[in-house]
Amino acid sequence: MQNDTISFRVQPGGTLRGEARVPGDKSISHRSIMFGALAEGTTRVAGFLEAEDCLATMNAFQAMGVEIDGPENGLVSIRGVGLHGLQAPKEPLYLGNSGTSMRLLCGLLAGQRFDTVLTGDASLCRRPMKRVTEPLRAMGAVVETTDAGTAPLRIKGVGRLRGIHYDMPVASAQVKSCLLLAGLYADGQTCVRELAPTRDHTERMLTGFSYPVVRAGDTVCIRSGGKLVARDIDVPSDISSAAFFMVGAAIGEGADITLKHVGVNPTRTGVIEILRLMGADIEVLNPREIGGEAVADIRIRSSRLNGIDIPEELVPLAIDEFPVLFVAAACAEGETRLSGAEELRVKESDRIQVMADGLQTLGIDARPTPDGMIIRGGKLSGGKVDSHGDHRVAMAFSIAALRANGPIEIDDCANVNTSFPNFVELARDLGLNITAICGEII
């Protein structure tokens, strides 16, 4: 087997300054393809994230007979086939590293009239899928997993499901979205009750496509029998990608950056709240609404950060930002404590263990706990860390170099392409001294 590998080498110091627009929101880009494909009419998307995860979703729909043009400079045009127009793919659908593609597609495909197999890379095939297959079975779906409850997922096209009322045992937008998609093909009503609020892009986009979704308190419900009407979508920049530079500017000296057109949907802004609690200087400028999603420009300047106890209710609202928030904690004065975040152990890597290991290598007192971490701020040294193929871990350790006293080398960074393909160029433009080194494993 021959594989390209990429390592990052980041020189210590540097100051982030200037303006940037980070790439499009990953969650919204996935959903734009899914709902565009199921709609009647043509959906035009601008600002689409041209990264491996979203391309995996796009390829899956093309394999099911949906005509999609692009992406070209973020523009994608999807000729919707309607709720009942998907065709059986000839082969298993390969979804790479993308948990969102797999969990949402599983719900959508459980109610089709054809069989499908969903598979992915080694990381995706280790991630828990029972959280979607169990409630789907209660809806009458036939989905096989491995004995460990992981992919490949073999989905039988039973054609029709039945609505359920499901109390979600985990706070997960992927599980919620999976069941709402299945609900499009279920008799009666499908209701999902959330443990805690999670990102609501699915609900917003369904509404944008003129499909009724009803929220009452912590419960979201949908009925089958409607149709989605195509519309144009302007994807804002991904706050999860912006977060790396927000932390970079907060921890660096003399930094002052403005990130333009960032999605600030209130179910995603936990990172801003947590950084502000730590003392960061963040301004949310020009707030506006675009296509049902809140958007703003975000200005961040250097400041002294202090350690905090992270409020547990903010965890689902910042779930993807903890790798870089751990770096902020390593640069803060005093101790930062995170709890209630066991979900981090089943992301693209075990983000609690992998981040604790890397921070310890860089001289930081970082103690993992079953559901979080305790980090005492200190002096970051240089060193070599392993991202374990996790895009957000790779980018988080790159940002740590701004405050390190020696170069940081990060191994296994190719998966940065799953969410932020121009990370290295954009980080360099803003002032991070980062180089990507390509190698080969034979």
Ligand code: S3P
């Ligand atoms: C996502 C939901 C989150 C997040 C993931 C994207 C989505 O996962 O971590 O990167 O697009 O719905 P969970 O809902 O499993 O927490």
